Amino acid sequence: MVWFSKFWLLGFLLVVSTSNTITCVNGAVxxxxxxxxxxxxxxxxxxGLVVPNAFEMTPLLQxxxxxxxDKLAFLDISGRRFRIGTLETKKVIIVMTGLGMLNSGLAxxxxxxxxxxxxxxxxxxxxxxxxxxxxxxxxxxxxxxxxGLWNWQRYGxxxxxxxxxxxxxxxxxxIGYLNLSDYNNGAVNMKSSDNLLNNVWYQPEEIFxxxxxxxxxxxxxxxxxxxxxxxxxxxxxxxxxxxCINSTCLPRTPMVFPVERGGSANIFVDNxxxxxxxxxKFNITPIDMESAAVALVCAQQRTPFxxxxxxxxxxxxxxxxxxxxxxxxxxxxxxxxxxxxRFIALxxx
Numbered sequence: 028m029v030w031f032s033k034f035w036l037l038g039f040l041l042v043v044s045t046s047n048t049i050t051c052v053n054g055a056v057x058x059x060x061x062x063x064x065x066x067x068x069x070x071x072x073x074x075g076l077v078v079p080n081a082f083e084m085t086p087l088l089q090x091x092x093x094x095x096x097d098k099l100a101f102l103d104i105s106g107r108r109f110r111i112g113t114l115e116t117k118k119v120i121i122v123m124t125g126l127g128m129l130n131s132g133l134a135x136x137x138x139x140x141x142x143x144x145x146x147x148x149x150x151x152x153x154x155x156x157x158x159x160x161x162x163x164x165x166x167x168x169x170x171x172x173x174x175g176l177w178n179w180q181r182y183g184x185x186x187x188x189x190x191x192x193x194x195x196x197x198x199x200x201x202i203g204y205l206n207l208s209d210y211n212n213g214a215v216n217m218k219s220s221d222n223l224l225n226n227v228w229y230q231p232e233e234i235f236x237x238x239x240x241x242x243x244x245x246x247x248x249x250x251x252x253x254x255x256x257x258x259x260x261x262x263x264x265x266x267x268x269x270x271c272i273n274s275t276c277l278p279r280t281p282m283v284f285p286v287e288r289g290g291s292a293n294i295f296v297d298n299x300x301x302x303x304x305x306x307x308k309f310n311i312t313p314i315d316m317e318s319a320a321v322a323l324v325c326a327q328q329r330t331p332f333x334x335x336x337x338x339x340x341x342x343x344x345x346x347x348x349x350x351x352x353x354x355x356x357x358x359x360x361x362x363x364x365x366x367x368x369r370f371i372a373l374x375x376x
Contacts, residue, residue, distance in 0.1 A: 071143030154342030163281030175292025299343030
């Protein structure tokens, strides 16, 4: 009788489970939203615009170039609002991600999974690691790196010592490291003393491309933007950007610059020493908290992308004074939007 009772209980659970699946479960997207997504996609493809925060998105939504769809202006899914419309007469879907790598990656993945998107333009403001550029300039990097994935080496080990799991292919010393003792304050005879924090080794990301073999990883540290998109950047150099906010004007009128690399991590960098390190070590100009995640998701999804970032502050400042970002962020956000609008007009001209 014991086996019969167990069999009966298993059958009951299967019936309940099946009944719940049929009547209650529609996946993460409701039937109503699924119908709307089908309708939206039937009128695609779209250009996806991904932006971190509301104050960076607002100038775009307020631009006369943006026209919201008169039948379905937006669709809310999983805490994200996907705004549908046209920008410079091109059909677009705009999504605000929120702060950080996780938010930007999730929002981009949802965008590319749910909607028929032909390419992605990510834009916003960023800190500046390049002393040759100034606040207000708009930079468009050729490649993006995630600089926040580290293997933190134990004290006593050095560059010649293998990292844990390095032999399994999980970690590598090929990209390079930051020796924290190089930045000790009060070094004796110009030589750094030991630091218990030792070294951190920069690591590539694991991605699983849609056209690859599931669960077979690929490693990437630098993600290259779309070749065709990046070719348009040369046509943006003569743009006239905003150089004043209230009564404060910059030393020169901001300009658009193609640069070699940008870097992202879940770190707000307001430190001159680390800013200089990133620029020297990796040739990074803009520093932000989202772009590399967008780049990695687009690489995984094999979707063309480009990132446009306006410099709002010299990360770490030129002195001990407060960060410039609080003053110049609105101006930088407007400059980023102006460049995005011009870029889209040229891309589809």
